[in-house]
Amino acid sequence: QNSKHKGVWPLIFHGSFVLAPSFGEVIIKKDQLIILDELTGDISEIAEGGKLSEVLKQRGWKRSCVLHLKEGQLLVPGLIDTHCHAPQYQFTGTGTHIIELMQWLQHYTFPAERRLKDIEVARKVYTALINRLLSNGTTTALYFATIHEESCKLFADLAEDLGQRALIGKVAMDQHGGEDYEETTEVALASTESFVKYVLEKKCSRVLPVVTPRFIPTCSDACLKGLGEIAKKYDVHIQSHISESQDEMAFVDSLHPGKSDTEIYDKFGLLTAKTVMAHGCHLKRHERDVLRARGAAVSHCPHSNLFFGDANLNAKQCVFEKLKLGLGTDVAGGYSYSMFHSIRSAVTTGRNVRIDFLRGVKDDPAACDVPVDTEPLDYKEAFWIATQGGAEALDLQHRIGR
Ligand code: GUN
Ligand code: FE
Known part of the structure; x- marks a missing residue:
């Protein structure tokens, strides 16, 4: 000093x-x-x-x-992680014996997240993760927390005290969470609103609240509708998962026949200029057009996509379409908390666009209209996505990214 x-x-x-x-x-x-x-x-x-x-x-x-x-x-400019599940830091690098996303969620993820109901477990996990990210150059992160309001509030306090710019979402899920890991619709909405108010009233210098429906299968229509209304009322960020994998999309189709994730989010006002949707590997061009028209961003999580082996996002195509694009670790679907690792994965998977699943094509050529000879994503482009791209995705380009 x-x-x-x-x-x-x-x-x-x-x-x-x-x-x-x-x-x-x-x-x-x-x-x-x-x-x-x-x-x-x-x-x-x-x-x-x-x-x-x-x-x-x-x-x-x-x-x-x-x-x-x-x-x-x-x-370097502070790295920006636009998709990280903070409670899943507990099991990064493990949970590798299951391939399908939906099974992995039930078997590893929900039980791990449930533990953060205990505020002392939350303190331990969140403190360790924030410090880990900061020491790896991630100065801003868009986080999913858990459904537990009190430990989410503690998370916001910790991020502010430890000096990380953090956008934090109390996860909302009122169905399909399995035993002990879902809320009633009323609680999902009331605790989301209470968390949003807590963070806004705290007047943090760096922490912002995020309305966070986990993904379509875990949220009823009433829940999605209420969340859209809360986001609008308080003018706050929104995050979720979109068109990530085939098993996720089949689950959505069984609940909402013939409807895409994009149509459903859009119907409930959840696609805005402050929205970041993770993955988007299977988005069709007309769906990406809807996202762009709303000013919503996609978080590219190449390491996680490679881990689940279902499909990868064609990041370069998104940038060419002028879709806002950030980079994410997706801890713990991505087993590395380091954005440098995400940058490497973006380059490596982006170089292999001739392999169908890495192009986001698998079994559905219509999903991707990118020519096979598209030039691969270069390291300079990946570095941009991890910094300035992330800043634009979070609508914070006036403060961070450069
Ligand atoms: N979809 C819904 N929840 C999750 C999650 O925790 N991780 C990933 N990768 N996808 C999800
Ligand atoms: Fe995720």
């Missing part, structure tokens, strides 16, 4: 940084000063390294305000 400037230290970073200002463009700037605002800690200015003495003199700051990066150190 600098004695004169309590709160913010350092006030200047001196070194090299890298950023992706547009899709496919990565620039490295060497010998730069990143100057912060004394009060807020926001970046106020960027200047050439040679101007250091001048800047210090101008502002009356001491040399101790500067943090000089070491040789080989590089600053």
Whole structure:
């Protein structure tokens, strides 16, 4: 801590940084000063390294305000995880013996999430995860929590205290959660509203509430309708899963014959400019058109898609269609909490677009109209999705991403 400037230290970073200002463009700037605002800690200015003495003199700051990066150190914009199930951190890297998503949810996921009813379990899991993500460069995350209101409130407190920008959703599910892991419709709606109010009234500097129907099969129409109304009333973010896998879509079809996830979410006002839908591997072009028209984003979770082996999203096609696109870990469907790992997976799976399931085609060529010879996703493009793309997906591009 600098004695004169309590709160913010350092006030200047001196070194090299890298950023992706547009899709496919990565620039490295060497010998730069990143100057912060004394009060807020926001970046106020960027200047050439040679101007250091001048800047210090101008502002009356001491040399101790500067943090000089070491040789080989590089600053990157904070990485943005646009899809992470915080309670599932408990079993990352395990739960690998089941292939189908729906079975995996019943067998591993719901029992693990149920444990967070206990506030002390929640404290342990959420503290560990937030610290893990921060130490891996994830400064912003869009989280699914669990159905438990009190531990969700604790999660918001922890994120604020530990210094991560977090968008947190109390999960709503009033059906098909199995024993002990679903709520009545009334409780799902009342606890969602109570959580949203709690976070908004707390006036956090970095934490926002998110209306979170888990996915179509676990939410009745009444629940989806009520959630759409809460999101509108408080003008808050919305997140869920969309067209992720064939077994999920078959489940939806059995409950809503002939209807797609997109039609159902849209009917209940759940596709807005503050919506992020995870996966979208099987979205048809006309469905992606609906998402784009509403300003809704997709979170690309390549590692999870590879894990379940059902279908992968064609990320490049989405960007070409001007769909908002972020990158996500999908912990614990994705067994790595690191966004660097997601970037690698995006590149690797994106390079293999000739393999049908990696193109999002499996058994349904109509699902994907991307030519087989589409150029693969480049590392620069993946880095953009993990930073600026995520910022746009969260509608926070005015604050983060660059
Ligand atoms: N669909 C509904 N819930 C989940 C979940 O927890 N993980 C994944 N990958 N898909 C889901
Ligand atoms: Fe997920």
